[in-house]
Amino acid sequence: MGAKYFGASVKRKEDPRYLRGEGRFVDDIKLPGMLHAAFVRSPYAHARITAIRTEAAKRLPGVAHVFTFADLERWMKPLPLFGAIPPGLSARVAVTMKQIGQLALCRDEARHVGEIVAMVLAGSRALAEDGCELIEVDYEPLPVLADAVAAALPGAPVLYPEWGDNIALSFRTGFGDVEAALRQADARVRERFVIPRYVGMPIETRGVVAQWDARDGTLTTWNGTQVVHFVQQGLVSALGLPPHKIRVIAPDVGGGFGTKANGYAEDLLIPAAAIASRRPVKWTEDRREHMMGSAHARAQVHDIEIAARRDGTMLAVRDRIWVDLGAYNSWGIVLPYNTVAHLLGPHRVPNLDVECLGVVTTKTPNAPYRGAGRPETVFAMDRIVDSSSRSLTATATRWSTTAATSGPASRPRSPRWTIRPCAPSRPACASRASTAVSASRATWRAPRSGRTKAPPCGSTRRATRWWRPGPAARGKATRPRSPRSRPMPSASRSTG
Numbered sequence: 001m002g003a004k005y006f007g008a009s010v011k012r013k014e015d016p017r018y019l020r021g022e023g024r025f026v027d028d029i030k031l032p033g034m035l036h037a038a039f040v041r042s043p044y045a046h047a048r049i050t051a052i053r054t055e056a057a058k059r060l061p062g063v064a065h066v067f068t069f070a071d072l073e074r075w076m077k078p079l080p081l082f083g084a085i086p087p088g089l090s091a092r093v094a095v096t097m098k099q100i101g102q103l104a105l106c107r108d109e110a111r112h113v114g115e116i117v118a119m120v121l122a123g124s125r126a127l128a129e130d131g132c133e134l135i136e137v138d139y140e141p142l143p144v145l146a147d148a149v150a151a152a153l154p155g156a157p158v159l160y161p162e163w164g165d166n167i168a169l170s171f172r173t174g175f176g177d178v179e180a181a182l183r184q185a186d187a188r189v190r191e192r193f194v195i196p197r198y199v200g201m202p203i204e205t206r207g208v209v210a211q212w213d214a215r216d217g218t219l220t221t222w223n224g225t226q227v228v229h230f231v232q233q234g235l236v237s238a239l240g241l242p243p244h245k246i247r248v249i250a251p252d253v254g255g256g257f258g259t260k261a262n263g264y265a266e267d268l269l270i271p272a273a274a275i276a277s278r279r280p281v282k283w284t285e286d287r288r289e290h291m292m293g294s295a296h297a298r299a300q301v302h303d304i305e306i307a308a309r310r311d312g313t314m315l316a317v318r319d320r321i322w323v324d325l326g327a328y329n330s331w332g333i334v335l336p337y338n339t340v341a342h343l344l345g346p347h348r349v350p351n352l353d354v355e356c357l358g359v360v361t362t363k364t365p366n367a368p369y370r371g372a373g374r375p376e377t378v379f380a381m382d383r384i385v386d387s388s389s390r391s392l393t394a395t396a397t398r399w400s401t402t403a404a405t406s407g408p409a410s411r412p413r414s415p416r417w418t419i420r421p422c423a424p425s426r427p428a429c430a431s432r433a434s435t436a437v438s439a440s441r442a443t444w445r446a447p448r449s450g451r452t453k454a455p456p457c458g459s460t461r462r463a464t465r466w467w468r469p470g471p472a473a474r475g476k477a478t479r480p481r482s483p484r485s486r487p488m489p490s491a492s493r494s495t496g
Helices: 015-019 055-059 087-092 125-133 178-184 228-239 265-277 287-293 334-341 374-406 433-437
Strands: 035-041 047-053 063-067 116-122 136-141 167-175 187-199 207-213 218-223 246-249 281-284 296-308 314-326 351-360
Touching: 035 125, 035 265, 035 287, 047 116, 055 063, 055 125, 063 125, 063 265, 116 125, 116 265, 167 314, 167 334, 178 296, 178 314, 178 351, 187 374, 207 265, 218 228, 218 265, 228 246, 228 265, 265 281, 296 374, 314 334, 314 374, 334 351, 334 374
Parallel strands: 035 281, 218 246, 314 351
Antiparallel strands: 035 116, 047 136, 063 116, 167 351, 187 296, 207 218, 207 281, 296 314
8 A cells, every 4th residue: 555545535446336236246146047045944052853854845836956964965064164273372372172064954963043954946035935844854952052151061061972071172371470469469350241142234145156067067156255265165175176166256245244254054055056956056145044044253251350559550360261152163263362362452461361261052153253352352351440440449539538537637728719509499400519519629710809600500610710718708907998989070169
């Protein structure tokens, strides 16, 4: 970027075609012979799938294909995983991480509400949804893990039996001697902050269109994604095609915010359906699907403690963090690492102890969204600093009150200014009368004439000159002033 752009108003180049209605989004893609896809999604947060009956859906007029895991098994490989531990970090911090890739279609178990169980292709989206309603799925509900803190406890139901627990990631880091700093502190404050789950809500929901050309074995897919190369890499791995045979096009994207910078089951299912059906396939997400299937964000708990001196100097911070990863730890160390790395921010703290746990639960998977772990930890740190400040203020107030009542008696000071409350007869000022009475300094300057004039209600202006009592009020003798009179008219005096 050249220097001419700093502080300059840069004219946007992409606006004219949008204003003319010439933008091209995924939903604008229309190809001859296109089929539309709809999905059967799990209504349970955790359930075993014992049977799927698709015969009625296949008999519905207009339905072209019905696919389950068994029908597309040759392409059902785990979705891409991200967030590997950097070698430089692993050399300094002991990190334990476990990852299991999500399958695009449920094989025998659904682990969150909205996970895809079956797919229907039809001549229209409405027909495809009608076909989904005719599919019968037998579910056996399993224990639900709704709270990350509870899921991390020993004895909690386990989402992945081969793990033995629900801790997908854990590490501990810090510096200094936190325990010694806590013993020396004038104030210690401990709070638990719960940051709820969010979901990005772009104007354009996610969408995928795929076209398979059997003549040369090439696949073209249009995807409203922020990460075209990640999508291509996932398709290369799952479909077994070389990279030059797969073209991923991201047309205009109506908002992403990180929600579309993720690997999704639909990114693979729509291309696989296009190959299996030998026809173009299109899917556009509706809002209900977006709330269930698109990646969620935030979802952290901070059990944080701070120690400080009476003058406000921070001595130590100790934090125990639970990151709710959802049903799959697709992003590895990214969210926990970002959270811990940005905890202290601009604060100078000589002692730190942080333990972070990434916990899997029976919820929609978590992914980076607008800051990727940073806003959560900034919120927790700012709140605990505020709590510490309030605690120190209360301590200082008690200390000064005790010192004032137990110290030697002081002679009363002569009044240097006057404070006059707002007139109670004025309703608009009555609520602020107590504030005006309890002020420590006057907020107006009395006129020289001695007449009093009330300041504006709620005014906190500091007067530049203060009124002092006159000599009489200070006990000094004064010469009486003669009354002011009019000048007498000139007249001749009689001498007789």
